Amino acid sequence: MISPVIPANEEKRLDSIKDLDIIGSLPEETYDSITKLASAICETPIALITILDKEINWFKSKVGTSIEKSEREISFCGHAILEPQKLFEVPNTLKDERFKDNPLSIAKEGAIRFYAGAPILDEEGLPLGTLCVLDSKEHHLSDAQKTALKALAKQVEVLFNYRRKNKELEKLKDDLDENNRILREFASTVSHDLKMPLANMIITADILKAKYSGNLDEEGIKYLNYLKQSGLTLSDYINGLLDYYSSNVEANREQEFFLNDLLEDIIDLLNIAENCEINLPDNNLKIYGNSAAVGQIFMNLINNSLKYNSNEKIVIDIDCTENREFFNFSVKDNGIGIPTSKHEEIFELFTTATDSDRQGKKGHGIGLSTVKKLVGSLGGFINVTSEKGEGTCFDFSIKRYIQ
Structure with a gap:
């Protein structure tokens, strides 16, 4: 041998x-x-x-x-x-x-x-x-x-x-999961460590205004208001980051709910003004999926339609259809619109389409990136149709899950 x-x-x-x-x-x-x-x-x-x-x-x-x-x-x-x-x-x-x-x-x-x-x-x-x-x-x-x-x-x-190649993709996924875990922990830690000082700053501004407003001139009151508003803005920013990194659409995904009931709850939470008309879908679609995630998507889109609208009367039309594979939704408004050149980048984290909203506040660019992340996690896709000054329509879908 x-x-x-x-x-x-x-x-x-x-x-x-x-x-x-x-x-x-x-x-x-x-x-x-x-x-x-x-x-x-x-x-x-x-x-x-x-x-x-x-x-x-x-x-x-x-x-x-x-x-x-x-x-x-x-x-x-x-x-x-x-x-x-x-x-x-x-x-x-x-x-x-x-x-x-x-x-x-x-x-x-x-x-x-x-x-x-x-x-x-x-x-x-x-x-x-x-x-x-x-x-x-x-x-x-x-x-x-x-x-x-x-x-x-x-x-x-x-x-x-x-x-x-599958091993490489699995390793990449594991690395991404680990990075996301670290980011979630970081966001949670930052949120916890900053929320209390921010709350103290906001409350202190209110106390100073209530107790010493008689001793302050107009400019001093303006500074206190600015201090409080800055604290509130930073608090919203931190909450947005926390929502972005801690969203988990897998948990409690398999739920049955009616779309219009969910939308009505969201409208109640947003405390819609009288000058706003929100038209819900004619059919109260029954959905089997993650109501929390879908609710967060609609919350962000409707809130944007309210904030970025300079018309005396705000009109928001919400529609939905379904087929064998997807639930399809649209949120259309008569707002200020989004320039065509910014249609892709508005879904990126920390990117905004305009300098300020209806009340003159600058956005943080977190909401739409969160929406895209949630839609993707639900097996769907999202796109925008808009021109500057002509209103905006967001179309998105989520994959149907068999009961």
């Missing part, structure tokens, strides 16, 4: 196998279907997808055997990977100097007489293992069978590449 030599690129090859992280993984139908095809096409009782590690030859998929691995030094695959661009075929192992006294060839039961293996390569051309077929008697593959075996090995390579 001649044991397979170690390839010159062995260290890089083993690093690639380690990065693939497939040894010891559970059986998968996508791989098993390939070994079944290889066995049927090549007319052999055994077919394997192997990974040749440092000391073992491990079988990711197998047909015709219950063995899960073999020692590398007696493996046929160890020889096959030495010429990674060629199909390695041994018609009769007893007639080959390398294998005639190999334990696998002379075993009392299940002896291997025939082997053919197509190396499986990574994206850099490093051989990781083989797609191989085996028989207990002498066998010869036709040219068509050889071509098919090599083509199936290419499919395994595609699956391996998908596995690597």
Whole structure:
């Protein structure tokens, strides 16, 4: 018996196998279907997808055997990977100097007489293992069978590449989740640490105004009002950040609620002025989803329609439709509109479309970024139709969930 030599690129090859992280993984139908095809096409009782590690030859998929691995030094695959661009075929192992006294060839039961293996390569051309077929008697593959075996090995390579990319995406998701967790903790900490001093500042401004207004001139009163308003603005800003980083639409998602009932509750909370007309949908749509998240979306959009409107009478039209996959909504107003050049950037955090709202206050650019985040988390999308001075219409959808 001649044991397979170690390839010159062995260290890089083993690093690639380690990065693939497939040894010891559970059986998968996508791989098993390939070994079944290889066995049927090549007319052999055994077919394997192997990974040749440092000391073992491990079988990711197998047909015709219950063995899960073999020692590398007696493996046929160890020889096959030495010429990674060629199909390695041994018609009769007893007639080959390398294998005639190999334990696998002379075993009392299940002896291997025939082997053919197509190396499986990574994206850099490093051989990781083989797609191989085996028989207990002498066998010869036709040219068509050889071509098919090599083509199936290419499919395994595609699956391996998908596995690597999925691992990269999972790692990226884990990193993003961790970053979001840190940001949520940071937002919560900042909110907790700043809310009390801000509350004290606002209350102190009110006390000073109530107790000493008689001793202050008009400019002094103006400064106190400015101090209080600054505190309130900063408080709103902190609350917005906290809402953005702590929103979790997965919790309590599966709820049944009626859209118009939800909208009426929101209108009550916003304390709508008499000069505002809000037209609700004609159909009180029954929705199965996350009422808290949908409510937060409508709260932000309706509030924006109120704030960014210079007309004597504010008109807001809300509509909804449904199809097999989505609930579709729209919030349209007669407000100041949004320049076309800013349609994309208004959904970015800390970005505003205008310098100030109806009351002259500058926005913080958190509301619409929160809305987009919530809509995306609900499996939907959002877009805006607007021109400066012509009003604004936000269309958004959420994915339907089967009850």
